[in-house]
Amino acid sequence: MYMLLMEADLTTLDLSSHQPAARPKTLRSWRAAWLKIHLWLGLALGLFLSIIGVTGSLLVFFHEIDEALNPKLRIVTAPAQGKAAWRPVDEIADAARKAIPVGSQLGFCYWPQRDDEAFLFYYQIKAPGSDGVETRHVFVDPYRAEVTGTRRWYAAGNPFDDAFVAFLFRLHYALLVRGTGDIAVGIIAILAFVSTVTGVVLWWPRNGKWRGAFTWKWPAKSERLNYDIHRLSGVFLLPVAIAVLLSGVYFNLPTQFRTVVELFSPLTNADKLRSAAPDGTPSVSLDDALEIVARRFPDGRVYALVPPQAPDSSVRIHQLFPVGWGIEGRRTIYIDRYKGDVLHVNDPLAGNGDGFVAWQWPLHSGYVFGWPGRIAVFLFGLSWPLIFVTGIIRWRQKRLARDAVALRRI
Template sequence: MTSIGLPRVGAARRQVALWSWRKIWLKTHLWLGLALGLFLSVIGLTGSALVFFQEIDQALNPQLRIVAAPPEGRAAWRPLEEIADTARRAIPADSYLGWCYWPQNDDGTFLFYYRVDNPRSGKPDTHQVFVDPYLAKVTGTRVWHSSENLLEDAFVAFLFKLHYALLVSGIGDVAVGIIAILAFVSTVSGVVLWWPRNGKWRNAFSVKWPARSERLNYDLHRLAGLFLLPVALAVLLSGVHFNLPQQFKAVVESFSTLTQPEHYRSVASGSALVALDEAIATATRSFPDGRIYAVTMPKPNDGAYIVDQLFPIGWGLDGRRTIYIDQFRGDILQANDPLSGDGDGFIQWQWPLHSGYVYGWPGRIAVFLFGLSWPLLFATGFLRWLQKRRAHNVASARRVNIQSPPGSF
């Protein structure tokens, strides 16, 4: 009798242990979803919009973003240094150009960013200047981000601030980073709860039909999170990188050495500064497979040109390469490549993953759908919680009625 009973006792104990762990994961998933659902819905919806922020901004501001392109296209661009110099003449003398988005279409303008101190707020405002590449002519300027009044921000800039900081400067960035970490935990707990312990994988991927509304709501919640799981993990992890960069890099450095960008400094050689045309030519000659997405102009004294390229890495995927070029000598100081296999390469993956550019238009659409999934998951999860709570209250009321003898009240 003993030899037969021991395995049964062991199996029963394992079943109790599994059920206890399941309850822990269930409570974790439930309370994280209820606590963060509204914030994640806002972050998700704004993130979906920002996947197409260039297209949205161009549609809202065609007079700034769109120009008449001649038949020869980019071959008719004015020299790049002339375009940059046009932008410099349009900004205050005590400021300098920061980064610049490169035109991705023949009818697009160069979009330069620069900062201007705001004496009222004591902080810098971010402005933009747009330049027609065919005429080297400014098409307009505007405030991108005001340090004093959010209502003065460009619409897309407002969306960015709502997305990564919930409109709260400083602490908002950290809060959204922590929310991303907790959302990652919630996502993992959802996978644990979904995992079919009975081995019936077909049922795990199916929707029961026809079924009551409660079951359909459950299946919708379960599958909406499941089918976008790879996108969710990539976007949440990269979101931590953007909002908690120092902490993220500290974790990466525990596995691999990272090179700090501030170490890529230009060395004054007594010669004239390298023109933008020459810097871009150097990057293009060295890495002809890439297409330029953005360029950061060098800071005075020892800053470097920073050229961001998108390039194919196979299997339909695009990576981002960052190239640092000495502003005096014109040689390459460093090139961080996502295929390098080190910590710097891992960091290079974060922006393509977060934006969806890693897989072109399909990737961007996947990230767009992932953002939309957050309010859907919150709504279906909240409804399921209400349904289970209502069922629990009804069951409790029935137990009270059964246990109470007639005339006891």
């Protein structure tokens, strides 16, 4: 939500030009319309976007926050040889399976990015005393293939029973509203994108004085200071805003997002990728699947994996890899669980719709530029409440000024 509530500056228009006389009036009318759209979107969405922004800033570092809060679960003692001393990944996964209830399925797994991190597996169970399902974690020490503990992540009922970081996620993507909250946040992201566009239109220097458009006036009165904070906070973080808002629409409205993308390029439906029919041949081990991926894509490092979820499903491995110029992408590789064939690669460098979709997670998380990118997304999230508050102050200042003029006319 970029509430760039810019004052009309029609004095810079050259009224002596050969333009029709109606042109300045038309510009004023359009500007007034953009300003109203921008203002009311800001007033209506500002509080929600502030909550989404602050939680998003925290979630940029959710692994670090969760590790600081739960060191006994997430941090392990690493030997001197580091990851070279890991037990086989299949042994690590088996340890996790033995620690979860019968009938539960190991799901998404975060891969340790440091030597002293544990494996983190997701799984789901029926919540005791209800028909709901809760999401849980099991952690495994990779050097000993021993479980360091389990915990509830998403509660089936009250979101205040979630783990702290899980609560932040639910507040960020659904505002704690079950069922329709994620849709509402997706719509808010679309409207915030519209607000951003209107803010750019209002900020755009029609007199061609670009230096002034990027300049902070100092020293200045409080009104001008508030104005500059408001507009420059939006301008300097504009590229981040476009990337985060667009990817936010993808995460909250994936079906609709993909439908629009498919108007320009076909997309692969990963849910329809199937492994060969089992014929008594044993499944490819996770270690073998990882070796296949490492041979084909030696430039990448594993970020996450998903074991097969059904007899005909695939092994899914997520890699982070350098693109160049400090940019990092994430590719997803689907491996046939019986033959070991690569069924599909969702590669951001593919130059098609699949590639475009593959960019959305690195952009939204900031991982696209490593630590600088994550810090940029962190600052962008914090800018939302700042822009909201300065926008409210700006609006009040203009209302008070109009009221004062009206009183003088009485």
